[in-house]
Amino acid sequence: MRYAFFVGCTTLARLWAYELSTRRVAEKLGVELVDMPGSSCCGTTYLDTLDHKTALAVAARNICIAEEMGLDIITICNGCTEVLTKANRELKANPALRDEINEVLAEVGKEFKGTVEVKHFVKMLKEDIGLDAIKAAVTRPFKGLRVGAHYGCHMLRPSDVMLYDDPEAPTTLDELIDVTGAESIAYPNKLECCTGPIMGIREDVTWSVGLEKVETVKRYADIMVTACPFCYITYERCQLMAEESPDVPVVHYPQLLGLALALSPDEVGLEMNNIDASRILKFLEG
Amino acid sequence: MTEKKEIRISQAEADFRRRLMETPGAEKLMLCYQCGTCTADCPVAMRVEEFRPRRIARLAAYGQKERLLGGDTVWLCAGCYTCYERCPQKVRVSEIVSALRKLAVKEGIIHPTYRALMRSIAEMGYIYEIGEFENEMREDEGLPPAPAPDTDEVDAILRRTGFSKLMERH
Numbered sequence: 001m002r003y004a005f006f007v008g009c010t011t012l013a014r015l016w017a018y019e020l021s022t023r024r025v026a027e028k029l030g031v032e033l034v035d036m037p038g039s040s041c042c043g044t045t046y047l048d049t050l051d052h053k054t055a056l057a058v059a060a061r062n063i064c065i066a067e068e069m070g071l072d073i074i075t076i077c078n079g080c081t082e083v084l085t086k087a088n089r090e091l092k093a094n095p096a097l098r099d100e101i102n103e104v105l106a107e108v109g110k111e112f113k114g115t116v117e118v119k120h121f122v123k124m125l126k127e128d129i130g131l132d133a134i135k136a137a138v139t140r141p142f143k144g145l146r147v148g149a150h151y152g153c154h155m156l157r158p159s160d161v162m163l164y165d166d167p168e169a170p171t172t173l174d175e176l177i178d179v180t181g182a183e184s185i186a187y188p189n190k191l192e193c194c195t196g197p198i199m200g201i202r203e204d205v206t207w208s209v210g211l212e213k214v215e216t217v218k219r220y221a222d223i224m225v226t227a228c229p230f231c232y233i234t235y236e237r238c239q240l241m242a243e244e245s246p247d248v249p250v251v252h253y254p255q256l257l258g259l260a261l262a263l264s265p266d267e268v269g270l271e272m273n274n275i276d277a278s279r280i281l282k283f284l285e286g
Numbered sequence: 287m288t289e290k291k292e293i294r295i296s297q298a299e300a301d302f303r304r305r306l307m308e309t310p311g312a313e314k315l316m317l318c319y320q321c322g323t324c325t326a327d328c329p330v331a332m333r334v335e336e337f338r339p340r341r342i343a344r345l346a347a348y349g350q351k352e353r354l355l356g357g358d359t360v361w362l363c364a365g366c367y368t369c370y371e372r373c374p375q376k377v378r379v380s381e382i383v384s385a386l387r388k389l390a391v392k393e394g395i396i397h398p399t400y401r402a403l404m405r406s407i408a409e410m411g412y413i414y415e416i417g418e419f420e421n422e423m424r425e426d427e428g429l430p431p432a433p434a435p436d437t438d439e440v441d442a443i444l445r446r447t448g449f450s451k452l453m454e455r456h
Contacts, residue, residue: 012424012432013414019429040411040435045365046400047407049384050391052310054449058407061443107446108439157367167371193329193366200399201361205333269427 001128004066004116005033006084008077009041010229017269018229021254022076022121024267028258029129029137033074036065042083045154045197056097057104059087063118064110072117074124076254078228079197082154084118086161120155122227122253123164126172134179140262141181145283147256148217149173149184150235152228153193176253177225180260181285187220189213196230210238214246223249223280225256236274249277259284299349302389306346309388311381318343318377324369330362337362339369339379346382360386361397396456404453408444411435 011019026033039062048055063084066073075081091098092114102111119127125134151173159167168191174184195209214235217224226232232250239245251273258268259280270277295303306312324339325331331338336359345354354360363383370378390396396404406413412435421431444450 007432009412009414009416013412013416013420016424016427016429020427023429035430035433037433038436038439039433040437040440041407041413043407044403044413046403049365049387050396050400050404051388051447051449051452054444054447057443057447058440061439104443104446107442108436110439153364153366153368158370191368193364193368195329195364195366197364197366198330198362200403201358201397202334205330205362208333209329272427 001030002032002034002071003074003124004036004069004071006036006039006042006062006066006073006075006080008075008080008229010233011076015229015232015252017255017272018076018232018252021252021258021263021268024263025254025258025261028261028263029125029134031124031129034069034071036062036069036073039065042080045079045083048083048086053100053104055083056087056091056101059083060091060101060105060112061108061110063088063116064105064112066116067113070115072119074119074121076121076227077230078120078152078154079230081118081120082158082162088114088116088118089161120227122155122173122176125176125257131175131179134176134257138180138260140284140286141260142256142280142283143181143285145182145223145280146221147177147182147184148187148221148224149177149190150194150213150224150226150231151191152226152231155227156191173225173227173253177256180256182256182260182283184225185220187216189216194231194234196234199234206234207238207241210234211242211246214239214248218246218248221248222283223251223277225251225253227253239275245275247275249273249275249280251277251280256280293348295348299351301349302351303347303349305389306349306382306385309385311378312346312385314375314377315343315346315382317375318347319375320344321374323372323374324379327368327372329366329368330364334362339383342386343377343379343382346386354386355390355393355395358397360390361400391452391456394455401453401456408441408450408453409437411437411440
């Protein structure tokens with residue numbers, strides 16, 4: 001299996017543990033992730049709220065790079081996932097709009113053809129590799145580790161664009177946590193947004209929203225697992241900023257899976273987590 | 287006999303509402319019956335007095351441009367789409383907020399954080415600088431260099447769509 005790998009600015013610039021663990025897990029599962037030369041920011045979820053046509057064109061230029069590579073796109077940021085999925089679906093479905101955007105792209109010698117798919121790494125794991133195959137590859141399962149999963153909004157919403165899982169009762173991430181031997185637990189307000197996108201507008205709100213969720217998770221679980229750089233940053237930073245930190249490790253999903261696939265803590269960049277996550281190692285069997 | 291009162295809005299207010307409803311996403315504004323599902327489920331409204339999705343829909347229906355675009359209101363939506371999913375009328379306040387931002391930008395109004403982000407994308411192709419220093423650090427962690435964005439192409443696109451010109455006014 002080969003995919004074009006759209007890492008996303010935030011992960012490229014500062015969440016190296018997320019990128020590293022994703023790359024190592026992919027290798028371990030026989031998935032080749034190929035970097036996309038010349039790719040830029042997806043445009044951010046913000047750009048579409050300012051100018052729709054520009055957002056489509058910036059996203060489409062990135063999609064064109066994958067089309068030229070002949071590969072479907074794998075994303076690991078929920079923001080990129082939504083932005084690229086939305087543009088891809090809209091341009092595939094609306095020929096008039098596609099022509100309009102292609103006029104813009106002609107300026108840089110590109111053309112959107114609509115030949116590839118965009119999927120989050122988590123979605124690829126479940127759909128293209130499958131829970132059974134992943135379970136078979138887990139050689140060092142966790143035992144007794146309770147996990148509070150946080151999906152992040154744009155993996156699921158808007159549901160008529162993402163067309164993925166049940167937006168009010170999703171199961172994918174929970175299932176993927178359970179195959180590692182850990183237990184994904186239920187907790188109140190599980191699907192509430194981290195509000196990371198307004199971090200730059202009202203930081204205090206984001207930290208308060210974040211802390212509330214972390215404190216809830218702490219009542220039921222040992223760690224929190226995310227699949228998006230913004231959610232990760234919110235739940236980690238809100239604790240670092242707090243006068244009294246709840247001290248709940250936040251772990252990128254591929255770090256959790258990687259350890260269960262017998263990757264070393266270094267291979268999943270565990271020491272880069274700012275809230276000491278090494279305590280999860282004692283839950284590994286064998 | 288009870289006195290009949292009706293809410294009248296000015297021509298300017300009606301014009302603003304019309305422009306808003308012509309912006310994709312805000313077409314169903316007048317279907318809002320103020321049930322408040324949006325506000326009840328909004329993670330920001332729970333903590334921020336000035337951000338109330340139901341109120342945004344109401345003010346928009348009355349074309350209250352200054353009250354909508356004056357403060358940080360339209361920039362406080364986190365874009366989580368919870369109201370979008372649960373709106374029984376499919377009015378979708380998140381889309382109305384998005385339409386309001388588009389009108390704001392045309393009026394020369396943009397939040398400084400948004401302006402800075404857009405400038406970064408235009409200048410660097412990324413929202414952060416990922417240069418030699420970052421790539422050396424990445425290498426230390428066992429990562430390949432970040433793809434170098436083709437900033438000429440990104441710039442050409444932003445010019446072609448008129449976005450660069452739109453941002454120059456800010």
